[in-house]
Amino acid sequence: MRISDRLTRIKPSATLAVNAKALELKAKGVQVVSLAVGEPDFPTPEHVREAAKTAIDQGFTRYTQVPGIPELRQAVCGYFARFYGVEAPMEATVVTNGGKQALYNLFQCLLNPGDEVLVPAPYWVSYPALVELAGGVPVFVASPAERGFKVTPEELDRAVTPKTRVLLLNSPSNPTGACYTRAETDAIMEWAIARNLFVVSDEIYDRLVYEPAQAVSVCDWWERHPENVAVVNGLAKTFAMTGWRVGYALAHPDLIKAMTKIQGQSTSNICSVAQKAALAALSGSYDAVEEMKKAFRRRRDLAHGVVSSWPGVVCPKPDGAFYLFADVRALFTPALPDSASLCTHIMEQANVALVPGAAFGDDACLRFSYAVSDDTLMIALDKVAKVLFG
Incomplete structure (x- = not known):
């Protein structure tokens, strides 16, 4: 079988790949927290479902x-x-x-x-x-x-x-x-x-x-x-x-x-x-959207307060979406020299899924999605901090 040349340069979606790995581990009984996928954790509004x-x-x-x-x-x-x-x-x-x-x-x-x-x-x-x-x-x-x-x-x-x-x-x-x-x-x-x-x-x-x-x-x-x-x-x-x-x-x-x-x-x-x-x-009504936005803003403030306090990490406070993109190059070591190796290390040691910045064109960074519950978010960030700083 021969696959067309146009696909030789195309890479699979990194975010979907990380989420698939997290789901695979969950299927094996590993308690993985995913801060990788860009998906609201709220239900579709009722009037839309109806x-x-x-x-x-x-x-x-x-x-x-x-x-x-x-x-x-x-x-x-x-x-x-x-x-x-x-x-x-x-x-x-x-x-x-x-x-x-x-x-x-x-x-x-x-x-x-x-x-x-x-x-x-x-x-x-x-x-x-x-x-x-x-x-x-x-x-x-x-x-x-x-x-x-x-x-x-x-x-x-x-x-x-x-x-x-x-x-x-x-x-x-x-x-x-x-x-x-x-x-x-x-x-x-x-x-x-x-x-x-x-x-x-x-x-x-x-x-x-x-x-x-x-x-x-x-x-x-x-x-x-x-x-x-x-x-x-x-x-x-x-x-x-x-x-x-x-x-x-x-x-x-x-x-x-x-x-x-x-x-x-x-x-x-x-x-x-x-x-x-x-x-x-x-x-229809956008009331449910406004409620989601309030929750995301609260989570942004919680997550940013934690990540921006980590030594050596640069994390601009985002004005929208539900991601933090943190420059973590100060944490790279000879054993963990880039965003992909650091994400793999965090997954293996903390069972927390993140997406390496290399997938987004900036290998100095990691992406954290805060589209999860407040408690889940804070527990996951605490686990990541323990891996990074002991």
Whole structure:
């Protein structure tokens, strides 16, 4: 059997691999605590679950339109109007199998072989693979912990070449939780538009931003420059709907048609029942979301208070998402010289799963997810501290 050449450069998802290892150990009876997976530990809100049950009972189990049922696409438009005051037509939206498929479809539509994509680092583990699967070349623009893991237009400008086609933004960030301010976002967007770059903005964590920070979207830039901007979002993090696989994109109607063509020849429409659940989520109450956000903010403060106090560790306080990204290079030794070996050591000695920063483009760091209960979080961090400091 011969596997295609395009897959030789693609690595499996590191976060899913770590979580799989934790589940494997649990199956053997080992009590493992996972701070690796980016998944809310809350149930999907009741009104969303009830909408899915009703859809099943009513027999809503057939194929739908490839880009989503019209009422759900209208609800996506309503989301941008509700939170950002941006009016969009239904034709500028598509509903996808999670935000990941929206990104995949976008890069397949936007990139030709050899086109370069600027990817601020640290970055979500799947970004490089999604670019490479479309024949593109990811170009990483590093920003260390000391600068809050945020890039500037000047740093981006130094990475631009005649082959640069796309800038990929992610705020709030996975893995760092960093959030660009309105002024920082506008400065980057002005820079990108002036160079006729296409901006893909992954805003999957935009409802999980902690005051006094504020959620910032580039959808207003899409409104002014629809041929240069696409916004990707989804329901996984906001509504604790990771397994439902509902994402969506806002883009120029012509680009949406191209994305729909790809989707029609690959997955077709997303699950019909999940679409009805998503409709209830986007058009209903956000009270459950606000309760989750309160819990995540409390956990952030608890976890950051612990990790930032560790000797030699640099850990910026995140404004969003549910991760800490800690620079632990001061703890490396000849026996444990990098983030992967340190994570393996912690797993073996403390039975706590973390993700090495190398998976996110920064080998100096470890990612801690605080999407677990307060008690579980504090117990896990105590175990890690004992391994690191005795």
